[in-house]
Amino acid sequence: LLVWAVSSMGKNDDTGPSVDALPPTPEPLQVVGSNTIVIRWDPPTGTSLELARYELQRSVNGGSWAAFGSGGESKNIPANQVRYSDYDVSSDNSYRYRIRSIYTNSTYSVWVEFAGVTIE
Secondary structure: HHHHHHHHHHOOOHHOOOOOOOOOOEOEEEEOOOOOOEOOOOOOOOOOEEEEEEEEEEOOOOOOOOOOHHHHHHHHHOOOEEEEOOOOOOOOOEEEEEEEEEEOOOOOOOOOEOOOOOEE
């Protein structure tokens, strides 16, 4: 047990978000037609950590949070990307999104939520 505890120290899943790992800033969601939501954000500023990627999740109609996109690709959005389009939306559903920053030292930010939107 001691060996496991030592080998797992510093892992982001064990320690929670890092105070030095700042989140991106959500921008308003943009609904395009009846089948696309464009999610945009501003990169984190004010940190000396190097950004590795973003992780984006979706909640449909108040359900649980989950990755989405082809093969769950929203879990691995490149650091130089500041928008993502959700093409798997439909009428009469509400959508919420949240995002966090993942840094090269394996730390990550808290989740920040976007204002939700309903497709009518």
